[in-house]
Amino acid sequence: MKLRTTKVEIDNITVAFGAMTVPENLSLTIPTGAFFTLLGPSGCGKTTLLRVIAGFTEPKKGNVRFGAQDMTHVVPHKRNTGLVFQDYALFPHHSVFENVAYGLRARDVDAKTIKDKVNTYLDRVGLLSFAERAPSEPSGGQRQRVALARSLVIEPTVLLMDEPLSALDANLHQEMRLFLSEIQREVGVTTVFVTHDQEEALAMSDVIALMRDGAIEQMADPHTLHNRPKTARVASFVGAANLLPITVRGLEGDVAHCELFGTPLTVASNGMDRGADVKLCVHHHEARLAPAGETAFEAVVKTSAFLGGQVSYEVELAQGETLSITQTTGFSAPEFARGDKVSVALSSDCCLVSAS
Ligand SMILES: Nc1ncnc2c1ncn2[C@@H]1O[C@H](COP(=O)(O)OP(=O)(O)OP(=O)(O)O)[C@@H](O)[C@H]1O
Numbered sequence: 001m002k003l004r005t006t007k008v009e010i011d012n013i014t015v016a017f018g019a020m021t022v023p024e025n026l027s028l029t030i031p032t033g034a035f036f037t038l039l040g041p042s043g044c045g046k047t048t049l050l051r052v053i054a055g056f057t058e059p060k061k062g063n064v065r066f067g068a069q070d071m072t073h074v075v076p077h078k079r080n081t082g083l084v085f086q087d088y089a090l091f092p093h094h095s096v097f098e099n100v101a102y103g104l105r106a107r108d109v110d111a112k113t114i115k116d117k118v119n120t121y122l123d124r125v126g127l128l129s130f131a132e133r134a135p136s137e138p139s140g141g142q143r144q145r146v147a148l149a150r151s152l153v154i155e156p157t158v159l160l161m162d163e164p165l166s167a168l169d170a171n172l173h174q175e176m177r178l179f180l181s182e183i184q185r186e187v188g189v190t191t192v193f194v195t196h197d198q199e200e201a202l203a204m205s206d207v208i209a210l211m212r213d214g215a216i217e218q219m220a221d222p223h224t225l226h227n228r229p230k231t232a233r234v235a236s237f238v239g240a241a242n243l244l245p246i247t248v249r250g251l252e253g254d255v256a257h258c259e260l261f262g263t264p265l266t267v268a269s270n271g272m273d274r275g276a277d278v279k280l281c282v283h284h285h286e287a288r289l290a291p292a293g294e295t296a297f298e299a300v301v302k303t304s305a306f307l308g309g310q311v312s313y314e315v316e317l318a319q320g321e322t323l324s325i326t327q328t329t330g331f332s333a334p335e336f337a338r339g340d341k342v343s344v345a346l347s348s349d350c351c352l353v354s355a356s
């Protein structure tokens with residue numbers, strides 16, 4: 001069951017709260033059918049942007065378009081968006097069925113169609129047997145499924161979700177992540193998903209827009225955003241990456257010939273310009289510990305935590321920098337203990353990022 005959907009264009013949007021403007025002159029295009037995530041720390045403007053798309057917040061400037069249709073001044077209930085929030089927002093005194101039926105009743109849909117559609121979507125979220133129960137009866141994850149069925153039953157053109165998983169405990173969280181991704185792909189509706197959880201964003205999205213202070217820092221697919229962050233800030237927020245001082249000697253297409261603490265090292269240039277102020281981005285899995293003397297980068301193990309399938313280390317390089325390294329166990333990989341003298345091998349997947 002594919003829904004009719006559309007791309008969403010945000011064109012030069014500014015929202016003003018008194019003297020404060022968040023976001024300011026923000027433009028972006030959300031491709032048709034994409035699972036699109038707004039990721040960023042608290043207060044960066046994710047909810048505000050979602051509310052602008054839904055029509056609850058009127059921008060001071062700029063336009064919102066669904067396909068060719070200008071929606072900027074269209075009232076929320078005429079935009080045909082489906083909404084899912086963190087707190088479910090279910091009506092406690094109505095049955096699960098009535099909660100899901102709500103949007104259809106508001107649209108004066110006939111009783112038979114309501115029954116068919118509500119049952120179809122309750123079945124799809126696996127809660128048909130809960131139809132006549134109170135919405136307080138299902139568990140947290142199930143309540144969020146009711147909320148999802150309620151937003152899908154109107155067959156929305158665009159689905160908007162604001163931190164829908166953040167109230168769920170870890171196990172449910174994982175399960176609901178998969179469930180949401182799967183159902184979104186099945187119905188194919190353009191989805192704008194808000195989260196401050198980078199792992200959630202990486203696991204679920206087709207495209208992620210990383211926001212900061214009301215602006216977009218980088219927009220890319222999960223692999224690019226994580227593996228090729230443009231700035232040190234993006235690298236820290238998305239991958240908690242290590243950042244090291246580095247000197248670039250020469251750029252050759254995708255490759256940068258550099259010096260790290262006086263030792264030649266070849267890494268990914270990541271589109272950095274000659275002479276730019278850069279740092280070396282080293283993700284936790286892009287460095288490997290070896291016995292002392294194997295590489296030129298000497299270090300001492302400061303902490304070592306065995307996590308089952310992997311070991312998480314903090315090591316101090318001879319030059320004083322600290323590196324966090326995660327190493328997969330098994331295949332007789334050597335393990336190191338606190339205080340061990342080691343050397344560090346760096347993958348050529350490490351990349352340059354803009355220092356600012
Ligand atoms: N109605 C309002 N009146 C005044 N300021 C507001 C209003 N709504 C949001 N803001 C401010 O706009 C900024 C962006 O808020 P927004 O709620 O969009 O952030 P967010 O990224 O969703 O944060 P969080 O992760 O905490 O939900 C914040 O500084 C917030 O205080």
Ligand SMILES: [Mg+2]
Nearest residue numbers: 046047048162
């Ligand atoms: Mg918010």
